[in-house]
Amino acid sequence: MFAIAVHGGAGVMNRSELSPDKEKAIHQSLADAVEAGYQVLAKGGPALDAVEQAVRVLEDAEHFNAGRGSVFTSDERHEMDASIMDGKTLKAGAVAGVKNVRNPITLARTVMDKSDYVLLMAPGAEDFARQHNLPFEPDEYFFTQQRYQELKKKQSGEGDSRKIGTVGAVALDQAGNVAAATSTGGMTNKTFGRLGDSPVIGAGTYANNQACAVSCTGDGEYFIRAVAAYDVYCLMVYKGLSLQEACRVVVHEKLKAIEGDGGLIAVDRAGNLELAFNSEGMYRGWRNDRGEGGTAIF
Structure with missing residues (x-):
């Protein structure tokens, strides 16, 4: 038994702004990410490798607010955050505010595997990446016209800073272990x-074999205040809720009560997947060993 789900962000979406070509490309990137993680799981690999590989695919695509497609800061830079967690050991790694690192999720994994720390912030995180020979890219690699236009719109008082953001993955492997990973610009x-919440263990990312793995996306401030990812786990372990019910309570009750828009993906020990959101849409994809799967936006 194994399963994987990915998300490419949730938030303000307008069907009219999504051309047929772009919609097709987004579905393809989501499918590619699912496939990358699924192949790891199908070969008996660990959930931790599956979520890292899936998120790397999304970071390398320019359609999502992570890695190559990251949004611009006010000073026209890219500052990226990521985290990853192993449900078997409860080990985790995270990075915050890193610049020019091609795959922040792999840097977060390296922090987990090669250091005594959980969270590294820039510029120290970048020094750590260089020490471990992780690939960097020039500023031009991260430049996309769409993101630059979004910045200029926002700076002129137009646009919505709560645009779709963040990518993530959750997985259950054949050994019964779960893992979660999240990355954002x-x-x-x-x-x-x-x-935001993406590099914060318990807020944007959480995994524990006792119950589930969770990756969140949306208005980060609200997910931090709600400790959203960990709350799903708590509702399952302490109140005995199913994964579906726990996700519903967090997304549609607790977050909504504090005006937090967004969503999350989650998997439990039985391979059940939940892809819940209270916003207009959430880029998402999923697949399990029973042949069920797909991609969706709205």
């Missing part, structure tokens, strides 16, 4: 080194 036009 943050918020358009952000200032003062703002961080």
Whole structure:
């Protein structure tokens, strides 16, 4: 038994702004990410490898607010955050505010595997990446016209900084272990080194073999205040809720009560998948060993 789900962000979406070509490309990237993780699981590989590989695919695509497609800060830079967690050992790694690192999720994995720390912030995180020979890319690699236009719109008082953001993956492997990973470029036009929930274990990412693995996307401030990812786990372990019910309570009751828009993906020990959101849409994909799967946006 094994399963994987990915998300490419949830938030403000407008069907009219999504051309047929772009919609097709997004579905393809989501399918490619699912396939990358699924192949790891099908070969008996660990959930941790599956979620890292899936997120790397999404970071390398320019359609999502992570890695190559990251949004611009107020000073026209890219500051990226990521985290990963192993449900078997409860080990985790995370990075915040990193620049020019091609795959922040792999840096987060390296922090978990090669250091005594959980969370590293830039510029130290970048020094750590260089020490471990992780690939960097020039500023031009991260430049996309769409993201630049979003920045200029926001700076002129138009646009919505709560645009779709963040990518993530959750998986259950054949050994019964779960894992979660999340990566983001943050918020358009952000200032003062703002961080959202993505690099925060328990808020944007959580995995524990006792119950589930969770990756969140949406208005980061609200997910931090709700400790959203960990709350799904708590509702299952302490209240005995099913994965479906726990996700419903967190997304549609607790987050909604504090005006938090977004969603999450989650998998439990039985291979059940949940892809819940309270926003207009969430880029998402999933697949399990029973042949069930697909991709969706709205």
